[in-house]
Amino acid sequence: MSRITRRQALGVTAGAALGLTAAGRATAAPEPAAGSSAHPTGPAPFEEIFMGRRIKGGPSRGGGHHGGHHGGYSIRIDGGELHVMRNADGTWISxxxxxxxxxxxxxxxxxxxxxxxxxPLVPLTSS
Incomplete structure (x- = not known):
């Protein structure tokens, strides 16, 4: 009769826990931040003056030249485009x-x- 060792039991337990954690992350959608008003198709548009600068954001029109890396969203600061990207975890960077x-x-x-x-926000150029 074969007996399972403590090391084998810990390995199986750790593997199962890791698998459950990965499965939970793969199926859970990121939740909107508190106070945000997310659209069913994406974040809500906004327009405001912040620290003396006009910031405006909303769904982008067309594909743009970055192949959709911007998450389908366009942001402008004083009329200039701020290049943004949505990360896989739902967060945003510029x-x-x-x-x-x-x-x-x-x-x-x-x-x-x-x-x-x-x-001033300097436009990005492709050279």
């Missing part, structure tokens, strides 16, 4: 705040304005 993911496009626009510290 070309200015690339290493600081936030929950909503409004939050990424505000973070970019804070980071710009009054400097």
């Amino acid at each position: 070309v200015i705040t690339h290493y600081e993911p936030v929950a909503t496009p409004l939050a990424v626009a505000r973070a970019a304005v804070r980071e710009l510290q009054g400097a």
